[in-house]
Amino acid sequence: xxxxxxxxxxxxxxxxxxxxxxxxxxxxxxxxxxxxxxxxxxxxxxxxxxxxxxxxxxxxxxxxxxxxxxxxxxxxxxxxxxxxxxxxxxxxxxxxxxxxxxxxxxxxxxxxxxxxxxxxxxxxxxxxxxxxxxxxxxxxxxxxxxxxxxxxxxxxxxxxxxxxxxxxxxxxxxxxxxxxxxxxxxxxxxxxxxxxxxxxxxxxxxxxxxxxxxxxxxxxxxxxxxxxxxxxxxxxxxxxxxxxxxxxxxxxxxxxxxxxxxxxxxxxxxxxxxxxxxxxxxxxxxxxxxxxxxxxxxxxxxxxxxxxxxxxxxxxxxxxxxxxxxxxxxxxxxxxxxxxxx
Numbered sequence: 001x002x003x004x005x006x007x008x009x010x011x012x013x014x015x016x017x018x019x020x021x022x023x024x025x026x027x028x029x030x031x032x033x034x035x036x037x038x039x040x041x042x043x044x045x046x047x048x049x050x051x052x053x054x055x056x057x058x059x060x061x062x063x064x065x066x067x068x069x070x071x072x073x074x075x076x077x078x079x080x081x082x083x084x085x086x087x088x089x090x091x092x093x094x095x096x097x098x099x100x101x102x103x104x105x106x107x108x109x110x111x112x113x114x115x116x117x118x119x120x121x122x123x124x125x126x127x128x129x130x131x132x133x134x135x136x137x138x139x140x141x142x143x144x145x146x147x148x149x150x151x152x153x154x155x156x157x158x159x160x161x162x163x164x165x166x167x168x169x170x171x172x173x174x175x176x177x178x179x180x181x182x183x184x185x186x187x188x189x190x191x192x193x194x195x196x197x198x199x200x201x202x203x204x205x206x207x208x209x210x211x212x213x214x215x216x217x218x219x220x221x222x223x224x225x226x227x228x229x230x231x232x233x234x235x236x237x238x239x240x241x242x243x244x245x246x247x248x249x250x251x252x253x254x255x256x257x258x259x260x261x262x263x264x265x266x267x268x269x270x271x272x273x274x275x276x277x278x279x280x281x282x283x284x285x286x287x288x289x290x291x292x293x294x295x296x297x298x299x300x301x302x303x304x305x306x307x308x309x310x311x312x313x314x315x316x317x318x319x320x321x322x323x324x325x326x327x328x329x330x331x332x333x334x335x336x337x338x339x340x341x342x
Contacts, residue, residue: 027299029064029065029301029337038076040061043057045077045080048092063335067107071107073085089102097328099287100293100294103294108141109141109144109145109147112141128288131259132291136271143179158174161177168215169251172219176260198213199229199244203245204237204248215253241261242262268300275288275308284323297335315339315340316340317336
């Protein structure tokens with residue numbers, strides 16, 4: 001695992017930039033040809049009519065249409081039945097299968113927003129959800145989920161986040177939640193050297209750590225610039241920036257900054273690692289598994305599959321097949337697509 005995150009050899013090569021995944025052409029789910037939303041809506045209606053539900057029909061339609069097409073199906077379903085597709089899915093299905101179907105018929109912004117809401121619900125926040133979403137999403141995605149939050153809660157997301165988190169972790173999270181990170185693609189090498197030196201002096205070169213320098217640089221510089229900073233930092237300190245963060249910090253701030261570093265290096269590898277963690281040990285973290293599989297299904301899930309195979313010498317399809325069962329398993333496997341086995 002360390003060897004993956006320690007490798008800086010091709011980091012500044014534009015061909016290896018993880019942000020290219022956001023072009024959306026490396027997903028497992030594509031728009032269906034000869035698409036008729038009314039026809040699909042009628043098929044879903046028939047599948048949920050009467051005693052029992054024809055789950056295979058739900059899976060075949062909802063995992064083989066793009067998100068945009070699923071929204072058109074939901075509109076046609078509402079027109080045909082007078083009911084919301086999401087409400088009927090919730091009424092006719094149960095448990096993990098219900099959860100993944102609801103994720104599929106949600107818009108990406110609404111799904112992210114509801115996950116953030118869930119993370120802030122009850123006593124204490126579920127920081128791992130907040131870390132994953134705000135470390136990995138683009139400005140556009142963050143602003144879209146913030147708009148949904150404002151519409152549904154009639155309050156600013158950043159304002160409610162302030163009630164949930166504190167300390168240096170909150171400072172970093174708020175910067176990301178503003179959705180104002182520099183997203184330019186140009187690289188200022190001299191600026192990267194200055195930032196790398198500032199980070200070195202804020203950590204390895206002094207007693208104690210100046211977290212503010214890490215927060216300012218990691219949460220605001222562009223990904224292209226950060227990749228150059230990582231290279232310059234290794235040149236100055238002899239250590240990767242990730243190693244320095246792990247050695248100098250702890251708790252949620254460390255987890256958030258490491259997640260940022262990993263996403264900048266390779267979003268697909270970061271998500272592959274998160275998927276593996278969601279399935280290892282006793283029990284499965286289905287919410288994390290659903291969030292990653294659905295949210296990356298039209299962006300870079302093919303690359304996540306590739307990195308999973310590379311990291312764990314097992315295909316993602318095989319790991320899911322071993323971990324899940326029934327209609328829920330069939331649905332997640334359909335999202336995964338092919339098997340990258342030998």
